[in-house]
Amino acid sequence: DAKTTQPPSMDCAEGRAANLPCNHSTISGNEYVYWYRQIHSQGPQYIIHGLKNNETNEMASLIITEDRKSSTLILPHATLRDTAVYYCIVRVLNYGGSQGNLIFGKGTKLSVKP
Amino acid sequence: DTEVTQTPKHLVMGMTNKKSLKCEQHMGHRAMYWYKQKAKKPPELMFVYSYEKLSINESVPSRFSPECPNSSLLNLHLHALQPEDSALYLCASSQVVQKNEKLFFGSGTQLSVL
Numbered sequence A: 001d002a003k004t005t006q007p008p009s010m011d012c013a014e015g016r017a018a019n020l021p022c023n024h025s026t027i028s029g030n031e032y033v034y035w036y037r038q039i040h041s042q043g044p045q046y047i048i049h050g051l052k053n054n055e056t057n058e059m060a061s062l063i064i065t066e067d068r069k070s071s072t073l074i075l076p077h078a079t080l081r082d083t084a085v086y087y088c089i090v091r092v093l094n095y096g097g098s099q100g101n102l103i104f105g106k107g108t109k110l111s112v113k114p
Numbered sequence B: 001d002t003e004v005t006q007t008p009k010h011l012v013m014g015m016t017n018k019k020s021l022k023c024e025q026h027m028g029h030r031a032m033y034w035y036k037q038k039a040k041k042p043p044e045l046m047f048v049y050s051y052e053k054l055s056i057n058e059s060v061p062s063r064f065s066p067e068c069p070n071s072s073l074l075n076l077h078l079h080a081l082q083p084e085d086s087a088l089y090l091c092a093s094s095q096v097v098q099k100n101e102k103l104f105f106g107s108g109t110q111l112s113v114l
Helices: none
Strands: A009-013 A019-025 A030-040 A044-048 A061-064 A070-075 A084-092 A110-112 B002-007 B008-013 B016-026 B031-037 B044-052 B053-057 B064-070 B073-079 B087-094 B109-113
Touching: A009 A019, A019 A030, A019 A084, A019 A110, A030 A061, A044 A061, A044 A070, A044 B087, A070 A084, B002 B087, B008 B016, B016 B031, B016 B087, B031 B073, B044 B064, B073 B087
Parallel strands: A009 A110, B008 B109
Antiparallel strands: A019 A070, A030 A044, A030 A084, A061 A070, A084 A110, B002 B016, B016 B073, B031 B044, B031 B087, B044 B053, B064 B073, B087 B109
16 A cells, blocks of 8 residues: 555646645655656656655755655646656665565646646 | 667457567666556556566466566566456566666556457
8 A cells, every 4th residue: 555645636837836745654764755757648757756855856856854754846847748647655675775666656636737 | 778668559459369568678677567557546566577587466367477588678468358457557667676776667558458
């Protein structure tokens, strides 16, 4: 079972920041937070991941609360092409360094509007 | 080349047919995955291959038969499917035993079983 809770849908105006929340209150110390998105009729696409520090890359920023029970994905300047389903996933880091399997929850459908 | 290629993109088959889905990657990844995605649902993990050996079978019915003939190819053989098996079948690949590895997904094969 997915270990995350996300709102089913959100709207965002084009050019504004999109802030997508995720609750993972049962996360354990060896679990990472990953974000993927799926644009209609395409395969999921990796966005970003983190353990406890905030992370930023060319696509987005990930803010993880100090207790690690929730996180927020930020798309700083949303465009129409960012309309997609966004999945927040917790993924265990196994002994030996391998990652647990990617198990998707229901995700948030983000609609970016002009 | 950061692409996972799936063929065919669309497939229609009868319940008595035998068909195969193909997946190919040339990123040197040694882990490959099959996911199944029903309409408006998140992807569900079916199989995981690690170094060309089946490591995970998520209780998938035997009418789905995976095969990994070499490190670049992954097949899914289909036989005697049911209409409820109609779905988008996604292939993915990743590095193995590497911290924080990302999954790269193909665009999927849209399967319709009549």
